Structure formats: C-alpha cells, structure tokens
Amino acid sequence: MDILIVIMDGISGRPTSSLNGLTSLQAADTPNLDRAADKGVSGIMDPISPGVRPGSDTSHLSLVGYNPYSTYTGRGPFEAAGVGIDVKEGDIAFRCNFATKKDGKIVDRRAGRINETSELSKAIQRETKEIDGIKVIFRESTGHRGALVLRGEGLSSRITGSDPKKPGLPTKKIKAIDPVGDKTAEIANKFIEKAESVLENHPHNKKRIEDGLPPANTVLLRGVGEVPSVVPIQDKHGLDSAIISGTGLMKGIGKLIGMDVIEVEGATGSKDSNTMNKARETIRQLKENEKDFVLLHLKGGDEAGHDGDGAAKIQYIEEKIEPVIDYLLKEIEDTLLVLTADHSTPLDVKDHSGDPVPITIVGDGVRVDDVNFFNENTYKGGLLRIKGKDLMPICLDLTNKCNKYGA
C-alpha cells in the first residue's frame, strides 16, 4: 500500500459571524470531502502541539516526521533548496528580496514587485563567486525573491539580517549576534555591496528607470539559517517519496529531506493554481513512477484565509479542492489517503492559528467511524485528537510498513 497525504494549506478556521457562525469548510458544499470522511476514520490534529501557531514550513516538517525544533533553523535553507540550490549541511542560507534603494534608503522592499530577475541574478553571481575564500551561490526565485548560500569554513548563522522591514529606512548593516558570526556578517555585507555595484549599472535596471519602474538596485538578506543535518526520508521511513507543490518553500522542504520535487504545469502556489493537473500528476507518480509516498500540497485556501476572504476560500474549496478529491477517490488504488491541513487560517485572524486541523484517513483496514463530514467537527471521529508527529507512524502502520518494537 502506498501513502498519499493531501495537505490543504490553512483550510480550517474558526466560526465567524461573516458566515453566520460557520467556518469556511462548514459553509462550503463539500460532497467529496464528506464522502472521504464517510469512508474513513477522522479526528483532529495539532500539527505541532495544542495552541502552537505553526508556519507552513514547521508544520510540514512535523507532518512528515521531522522534529521542527531541531530541523528548522530558519527559512533561508528551505527557500534556497526550493529554488534549486543544492544546499549542503553547514551552509549558511538566506532568502532575499530584490529591492529599490534611493538616497541610502529602501523605498520599495520588492522593487515594484519585479517579475523577472534572472539576468540580474546571473550578473550578481558572476561577480560574487567567492568572497574571502567563501563560496557564494546566488539564485533568483519567483517574483522579487531570491536565495543566497555561503559555503566554507568558519561560518555561522549567529548574525542579523539586512531587511529594515518597512520602507523609508536604510538597509540594516548585518551584525554578528555573537563573535562566532563576525566572519559571516562581514562576508554578507560585502556581498550586498558587490551586488549593489553590479545592479547599479545593469542595463535591465536602466531600462526599468526609462520605463518609470523602480530599479532592483539592492538585495535584502532575510531568514538566515544554517542548513541542518537531515536524515533523508528514504532512510528515515523507507519511502521513495515525492512532493507536488506550487510553493517554493514547500519544494525546499521536500528537497532538503530528499523527496523528489515534481514540477507541474499550472501549479502556481496560489488560488488560480491548476489543482487538477497536480492531482493527475499525483496519480501518475503513484501508479507509473511507483512512488511509495506522495505529498500533495494545495495552497489556495491559506491565501484566501490570509486575505480574510470567505467567499474566495469557499470558492477555492468548492472549485479547486472538491474536483481533486473526487478524482483521487476514483483513481487511487491500494493507497492510504490522508486528507488534512498544515494549520488553520481563520478568516477573522487573517493569519495562521494554533487551532487543531481536521484529518480523515481512508484506506483498507482503517477503523471506519460514524463521521461523514470533513470540517472542524471531525473531533467526533475515531482518531480523536492526535499530533502532527503521530501522522507518519500511523500511516506507516496502516500500510504495514513499520517494524515491530519488541517481540
């Protein structure tokens, strides 16, 4: 039996007066999610621990069996892995923003949400291959984003970032938090200086100024972290694994723990994503590529939750998730199907909350319960209340893939 975990990012919430005291999941028409619950065993799950507000990154790590408190060293390493940099244990990694600086101050933290930075990034990389004997890797990501990796001896993530967080302030000088970070801070500051001198006279920026657009004339360094030591998922769980996600951060997590990161046409990591393409690719990975485990990440509900947009969240559930569940229920064979979320994103909070998420597990051998709906009330089901770290052991057990502990 294979394992398919569908993570509907931020899909659960809290009851809200804007939906007559319901949550988005309760207000949406969800015959296919409900059908799955009817066929399976349900419950609620604290992705990390009761009341803890997870990021999508820390939660995903927990759900696939990695302790986020030891594995998650910052967002940088996961972003860098997500843009395709082959990060190595001990690398120091940052997520970056292309930004616009004027008279020494950051006037736009996203350089007018610049969309195309590959030429700029290549130019930066050409001039910054090495600084003070340290290898430097810089690569563009989607939109105004990029990632930076420093590799070599004597580096440390005990440094601050350069992002002033709001416009109108100068770039912050990167500083060591303790002396072990001195060298890294110096190199990071030198990188920014070199990047700025490359960007200042780059034709792409001259063109942007001519077009009345803010030039991408500096790079902000954020989310620094040291690439952690990670046991690959194949060794940890014995599963040949793939992740299907439109989100760079999730791809980075998948890559860092050794999953195949599958690119799907039309997967945007947003509400407009082609979720059916992702579903078809999921089935193909299980059936044709013979993956043991696929994690399918569907992001749009979280985005709508962050916007506090109930109509958009309901529409995403009904139009982007429901057809996927219908298709998966029809197409999966000999596969344990898990439907859940990485955290709640209530409309009134407009951010992640620490509320538990619903979970339903469908497959041969599960102890089917009375729950025939998929929403925040699945606490009435046979799983009761579990933790995110319990999910992989439960899946491995239900698919008879785990070793007996004892005799």
Place this chain on the structure above:
Amino acid sequence: MDILIVIMDGISGRPTSSLNGLTSLQAADTPNLDRAADKGVSGIMDPISPGVRPGSDTSHLSLVGYNPYSTYTGRGPFEAAGVGIDVKEGDIAFRCNFATKKDGKIVDRRAGRINETSELSKAIQRETKEIDGIKVIFRESTGHRGALVLRGEGLSSRITGSDPKKPGLPTKKIKAIDPVGDKTAEIANKFIEKAESVLENHPHNKKRIEDGLPPANTVLLRGVGEVPSVVPIQDKHGLDSAIISGTGLMKGIGKLIGMDVIEVEGATGSKDSNTMNKARETIRQLKENEKDFVLLHLKGGDEAGHDGDGAAKIQYIEEKIEPVIDYLLKEIEDTLLVLTADHSTPLDVKDHSGDPVPITIVGDGVRVDDVNFFNENTYKGGLLRIKGKDLMPICLDLTNKCNKYGA
C-alpha cells in the same frame, strides 16, 4: 482579548454510591456552569499527566505554563512567598508549624490549632536575624503556620525536615542528605533551638498555659526547597497578570512567578469565603486595572472533598460557585473565559486524585460544540483531552497573542 481562568479547586470527582452513582458536580444544580459550557468548547484536562495526582501547587504551575518538575522544588518557597517574604533565587525556604512539645516529645503538631502567632513570630525573628553569617527570615502565616527563609552562601536544600509527622515522637533532628547540606542542617537545628528558648518564656505561652491551652513552644520545619529560577510570567507570556485567591500557597505561586497578588475582603480560602467579592474584584482587575490575565481561584470545593462531605461540596457549588459564574458571564467583555479545576478531589478518596478535570472555554472564535453541561462528562466536547501544559498556549492562541513558529 483578555484571559480569565477560573480554577475551581478539586471540584470534580468520581461517581459515588453516596450520591446514587453521581459525582458532586453531576448531583448539583448548575445552570450557570452549564450555560457556559453551552456557549463554549469543552473537554477534559490532565493537569499534569494522566493518572498523576497533582497538588494544587504543582497543578497551578502547570496550568499557567510552568513545568512543575523543574519549578517546584518543595512547598517551602511557595509558602514563604505567600506570606509576603520577598524570596530570592537560591534562598532555602521551609513551611513551619507552631507545635507543642512536652518532655522532649511533640504532643500537638499544631499547638492546639493556635490562631494568633504574630507576637511569637516577631520575638523569634528578633533573636534569629542571623545565624553563622546566614540571614534568617521568619514570618507567621494563617493559624498555626509560618515560613522560614535562610539566605546566604553555601546553603542547600539537601536536608531532611524536623516534623515527626505524628504526635508522641520527638522532633526529628535535621540532617544533611548529602554533605553539601551539612551547613544548612546545622543552621536549621540552631534556629529551632533559638526559637524554643524564645518561646519557652514568652508571656503569650504563659497565658496559654494559664488558660489550659497547649503552648506553642517549638517550631517544626517542613517542605524544604530552594527558591527556583523563574522567568516572570510577563516575560514568558507577555501578560500583565493577577491572581485572586484566599490561599497562602496559591498567593505564593502567583507572587513567585510575578503575578500581582490581589487581596480581597472576605476571601478565606475556605467554604465560607466571600466568592462574590472575589468575582467583583476579578472584573475590576480586568476592566479598571487593565490586566491581560486574571486567575481566580475558588477553594471551598476541595475542602469539602477532603472532608468527604458531599452535601457541603454540592452546597458550595450551588451557593458559592454558581452565582460567581452567572456574574462573570454577564460582566466579562472581550475576554476569553476558562472554567476548570486544578485536580479532582473525590468524596470517597478524601484527597486529590489523578482523574482528569472538566474544562470549558468561552469566547469569540472558539469552536462551540454540542456540550451543554459542565461535569466529568465534558470529554464529549471539541477539546477532547488536553494537558495542563497546553492550556496557556491554547489561551494565547485564541486571544491571538502568540507568535507564529515558522513562516
């Protein structure tokens, strides 16, 4: 949103034949507790861990987010803080009993439940300000109780107590459990000797003997502990906090973790307490004093449980708790209300038990469930079964006061 946690000490129990198979909470008429449950989300909670029989002290520590296994070093430090001694990290503290000694043996461990010891205590303190270079602080508490603090270099709590536990035996000599306690044991024994010489000829005791009462002619030292290092609750949770309790031990816990300890007229820490005064002060602390978090401790149900007195427990619930809940439900605004207990005190056990306690949380955004009663059967609610250590994270999450872990 503010947080109000009402801890009804020992309010839950076990079914008993003396109440036709019901618990006190089930047998009592509780329309207001039930109304709270109807408006909220309920469950059961293990204050420390399933089956662990908590003290009120260790449980309260757990419920406000402190690990009792590292914070609770003995009852002494909390009693000493509770009587108003400004204890400092590293102090060695004892709870004390005034007792009656005759022919070298303890004949009454509570000196006839003596009620007034302030003159005796002042006399002791005058003669014991310093022993062998160590600062000594002695203060009376309610009834026959007192507290002793030793402060200085080279002290340790690795010593025994002096209480023989039952009458007819001599005071136990305080001994070091390992050599690091030698000095402290010596000073503690010298303190007892000096206290006895002060008490022997004190006019207050002569008067007692004339009146046919047992003299308070010695002091028993119990519950030794080293004052722990504690992160103040304001730093830990970012909450300006107050505790309202009639019990010295609870006040001590509140004081030690940096809560404002609010004195309320008529709060006795017993069944006769003026609980409505405490409720009114609770609302005043939230509304006028703008506290972020108030812990309201109601003790009487536990006392009735220790006495095995079902009628008294039911009467306390109906007459002392119910009006408080009615008042709080009417008066609270923009506040998350938690109703729970610190442990169960079953009538047939006449002491604390490790059974879980009911919990109901009421407030905007909670996932209201079907439970419309407040008793041991709240396990049917949406919280299912949580631990005491989860309570503060859940409250901080529901009031949107906690940081996101990750991105």
